[in-house]
Amino acid sequence: MRHQSFLFLIFILLVFSVRVEAQDYTIVIKGGHLIDSKNNINELMDVAIKDDKIVLVAKNIDARQAQVINATGLYVTPGLIDIHSHNFFGTQEDHYLGDGFEALPPDGFTFRTGVTTVVDAGGAGWKTFTKFKSQTIAHSKTRVLSFLNIVGEGMRGGNYEQNLNDMDAKMTAMTVRQHKEIVGVKVAHYMGKEWDPVDRAVEAGKIANVPVIVDFGGSVPPLSIEELFMKHLRPGDIFTHAFAELGSRMPIVDKEGKLLPFVPAAQKRGIIFDVGHGGGSFRFTQAIPALKAGFIPNTISTDFHTGSMNAGMKDQLNVMSKFLNMGMNVQQVIAASTWHPAQVIHREELGNLSVGAGADVAVFSLHKGKFGFIDSAGFRMDGDQKLECELTLRDGKVVYDLNGISRPAWNKP
Ligand SMILES: [Zn+2]
Numbered sequence: 001m002r003h004q005s006f007l008f009l010i011f012i013l014l015v016f017s018v019r020v021e022a023q024d025y026t027i028v029i030k031g032g033h034l035i036d037s038k039n040n041i042n043e044l045m046d047v048a049i050k051d052d053k054i055v056l057v058a059k060n061i062d063a064r065q066a067q068v069i070n071a072t073g074l075y076v077t078p079g080l081i082d083i084h085s086h087n088f089f090g091t092q093e094d095h096y097l098g099d100g101f102e103a104l105p106p107d108g109f110t111f112r113t114g115v116t117t118v119v120d121a122g123g124a125g126w127k128t129f130t131k132f133k134s135q136t137i138a139h140s141k142t143r144v145l146s147f148l149n150i151v152g153e154g155m156r157g158g159n160y161e162q163n164l165n166d167m168d169a170k171m172t173a174m175t176v177r178q179h180k181e182i183v184g185v186k187v188a189h190y191m192g193k194e195w196d197p198v199d200r201a202v203e204a205g206k207i208a209n210v211p212v213i214v215d216f217g218g219s220v221p222p223l224s225i226e227e228l229f230m231k232h233l234r235p236g237d238i239f240t241h242a243f244a245e246l247g248s249r250m251p252i253v254d255k256e257g258k259l260l261p262f263v264p265a266a267q268k269r270g271i272i273f274d275v276g277h278g279g280g281s282f283r284f285t286q287a288i289p290a291l292k293a294g295f296i297p298n299t300i301s302t303d304f305h306t307g308s309m310n311a312g313m314k315d316q317l318n319v320m321s322k323f324l325n326m327g328m329n330v331q332q333v334i335a336a337s338t339w340h341p342a343q344v345i346h347r348e349e350l351g352n353l354s355v356g357a358g359a360d361v362a363v364f365s366l367h368k369g370k371f372g373f374i375d376s377a378g379f380r381m382d383g384d385q386k387l388e389c390e391l392t393l394r395d396g397k398v399v400y401d402l403n404g405i406s407r408p409a410w411n412k413p
Contacts, residue, residue, distance in 0.1 A: 025050050025066035026396060032071030032363060036078060037335035038342075038352035047076060049359040052396040057353055069406050071363050074390055077334050078351050079116025079360030081341040082316050084213075084240050084276040084301035087144060088123030088132040090156035101279070101307035106142040109304065111400035113315045114362030114389040117143040117350055119341075121213060121240070121276075121303070122186030125154035126168070126175035129182070137181055141394060143360075145345065147186040147213050148176055150201040161189045169200045173207035183345040184211040184238075191218035191248075198232050205237070211344060213238040213274070217249025225250045226262045235270025238344060241281035242273040242297055243290065245377075252295075253286045259293040267295070272344050275323075277313040277376075278303030284375045291326045299344055300336040312374035317364070317387045322373045325383030330366065333387075359396035363405075364389055 025048040034045035034057070041057070048056040048066070089103040106118050124132040124146060132154075137144045149155055152166040160166070176182045185204045190197040198214060205212040216228060216239065229239070245251045252263045267273055275282065275297050300323060302308065302316050313319060320333040328336075342351030349357060364387050371386045392400040401407065 024064060025055065025061075027069060027359075027393070028061050028063040028066045029069045029071050029076055029361065029363065030061070030063065032074050032076035034076045034353070035331055035334045036353045037331070037339035039354060041353075042331055045076075047353060047361065049361075049393070049396050052359050054353050054355055054357045054359050056355065067406070069363075069391065071405070073365070075330065075334070075364040075366065077114070077362050077364065078338040078353050078357075079362050079392065079394065080114045080316055080337045081117040081119075081345075081351055082110070082115050082301050082304065082337070083119040083238075083299055083341045083345060084121045084274060084278075084303045085118035086123060086303070086305040087118065087120045087136050088128075088154070090123065090128060090154050101305045103305055104309075105136065106140050106144055109309065109315060110142040111392040111394065112389060112402075113317045114364060114392050115142070115316050116360035116362070116392065116394050117145065118304075119145040119147055119183060119345060121147050121215075122149035122188050123155050125149040125152040125166075126171045127152040128154045129175055129179065133179065133181065141399060143350075144181065145347070146179075146182045147184045148172055148182050149186050149188070150197055150204060155188065162191060164192075164194070164196055167197055167200045169203035169207065172201075172204040176204065176208035176210055182210070183347060184213055186213050186215070188215035189218060193219045193223065195223070195232060198228065202232065202234060202237070205234070210346065211236050211238055211272070213240055215240055215276070217246060220248055222248055222250050225252070226260075226266075229262065229266035229269070229271045233271055236272065236344070238272040238274050238299070240274040240276035240301070241278065241303070242275060243283055243286040244281035245283040245286050246280070251286055253289045257285070257289040259290050259295055263290075264295055267298070272298045274299045274301050275319060276301050276303040277308060277319050279305070279307035279311050279313065280376045282312065282376045284379055284381050285377075287322075288326055288381075291323075291328070296328055296332060297323075297336060299341045300333060301341070312376055312378075317389060318373070321371070321383065321386045322381070324385050324387070325371075325373065325381065359393055361393040362389060363391035
């Protein structure tokens with residue numbers, strides 16, 4: 001009997017080793033500095049991919065027949081997640097933001113900056129979501145998710161967003177539950193003195209078990225952000241435009257440059273502070289003192305539209321580079337753009353390179369030199385480091401390659 005079970009063990013080991021031998025990779029990224037916050041990896045490590053999955057993360061992987069991508073001197077990270085993007089602004093004739101600002105098709109700006117997942121922040125409401133889904137989500141190579149606007153008509157601007165009668169928690173929650181692409185509920189641009197938009201969004205969030213993201217302010221005098229953080233939002237809810245300074249919204253740093261004491265307390269309570277840079281929502285006068293006081297944002301995001309991309313925001317990597325130059329380290333800005341947002345939107349299968357995870361991967365260079373960064377008030381901050389995207393993989397396929405590191409040289413077939 002003992003002899004038999006010993007033989008059986010040998011048999012199992014043989015089968016197992018044959019299986020491992022037979023595992024061919026499609027791509028092996030070699031020699032890069034891997035940052036995977038979920039798995040606490042911050043060192044030189046190879047990554048093996050088979051088809052659309054990560055199958056091995058280890059030192060000196062034997063690539064065998066696989067395509068090898070040499071990432072020596074580069075950072076290798078999970079594909080970035082931008083949780084504040086704009087890819088749907090309702091109807092063309094009733095465009096939000098006036099001034100010619102437009103929402104953008106995601107594939108036009110994501111892969112070139114290492115972003116593989118975007119979350120549209122409230123473009124669609126429960127009445128317009130299916131249009132957004134058929135128009136954009138279904139046709140994008142980028143993974144497009146959505147925070148559903150508490151306003152049924154979505155972000156159509158003007159009176160639409162001030163209409164309390166069109167903020168229905170139940171219909172919103174029901175729509176969230178029907179579509180796996182919806183990861184939360186958005187509140188934005190309300191100018192009244194009532195708390196109803198926030199409270200109804202939170203109610204919808206409770207029913208559907210998803211977070212709420214708040215673009216707060218608009219009433220004069222402004223409502224209290226302390227009350228928002230401590231009384232209205234739940235732990236896990238998101239405050240976007242964290243470093244904005246607008247007359248109609250209380251900032252997190254006061255006129256003397258002091259971080260308001262309830263802000264770190266709110267973060268400790270579980271409120272998520274998101275950058276949401278945008279065209280008008282990021283000031284160095286807010287961010288620099290806040291970071292000096294030891295406060296760092298949970299998530300870094302763009303608030304992407306034609307207005308912000310051609311102003312100080314530019315793209316996800318430029319925003320991350322700003323935070324690098326303000327004192328966050330590479331690991332922190334990567335975590336705030338990968339694993340942290342994945343957890344915030346309850347999509348923990350994203351933002352990491354665990355074995356079995358989808359092969360969304362970004363490869364970056366970190367340049368040293370003289371750089372300048374602009375905020376929403378038009379002021380410049382000088383810096384000496386800047387991230388640039390070298391390569392992006394989506395589902396195991398190369399979708400962007402700046403310097404051809406995945407391609408053979410033309411004269412060496
Ligand atoms: Zn926005």
